[in-house]
Amino acid sequence: MTYLCGMKPDEPHLLYSGLSPQATALLTEHARETAHPRKTLLLSEGERDEELLLVLEGSVRRYVMREERCVLLDFAFEGDAATVTLGSLPGGVSRHCIETMEPTRLLRIPRLRIDLLMAENAELADWGRRLCEERLRRYEAYFADYTWMDKGRQYERLLREYPQLLQRIALKDLASYLMLTPQSLSRIRAELR
Known part of the structure; x- marks a missing residue:
């Protein structure tokens, strides 16, 4: 079954899916949790994208403004990465906006820290790869199945x-x-x- 916005029919998506307690502890040791009301702009296009944002509870939308129109790229729900999963874009600048759609709790991990953790820990590197693969599957399903x-x-x-x-x-x-x-x-x- 293909993914849409990280949601699988009849099956919840788990943020720490497949991580050992040790790897989970390493990841959360360097993370901070934040809570945001509905319609909070978390990141604007052109701003520095310095944190990996993971949705613990709630939802966000990723979009760009083009010709005074909001073009929605995708959604992120519980267990999804709300930002581009790995690495920094050239210059570390965001190419989109991220905004909450409902009251939302996030786990925030500095990009420099997550890059170091993944370089030092094979299990976390594999977890990061799986997050990236999931995002690519979503885009592939969207463009291959839905757009036509x-x-x-x-x-x-x-x-x-x-x-x-x-x-x-x-x-x-x-x-x-x-x-x-x-x-x-x-x-x-x-x-x-």
Whole structure:
């Protein structure tokens, strides 16, 4: 089954999946937990991207503003990395914005620290690789499966495979993710009723 925004139908995604207690302790020793209300801008495009952000509870959206339009790239839920998983982009500058969609608790790990931990610990390096692979699978599934589909079929598939999305995501965000206007999504929804 492919992933969408880190959510698997009928199976929760675990942040520390497969990590030993020792590796988990190493990771959390250098992390700090923060809590944020809904609609908190965590990172703006062009700002320094100095921390790996992992969602413990809640949800965030990643987006860019283009031609005065919000273009949604993806979502992150419990157990997902909200930022690019490994390494720093050239200059360590973010190429997107990250904002909470509901009250959210994050685990924050400085990028320099996570890079050192992964260089020194094979288990954490493997964990980081799996996080990166997961993100690549999401993008691959999105571009290979969703983007070529008729928009009505995209919406139907989302409803069928991820009904919980509608409980947690604003319709305008879902429309942006599907590259539709909110009005077009409303028409599609009305036709399916």
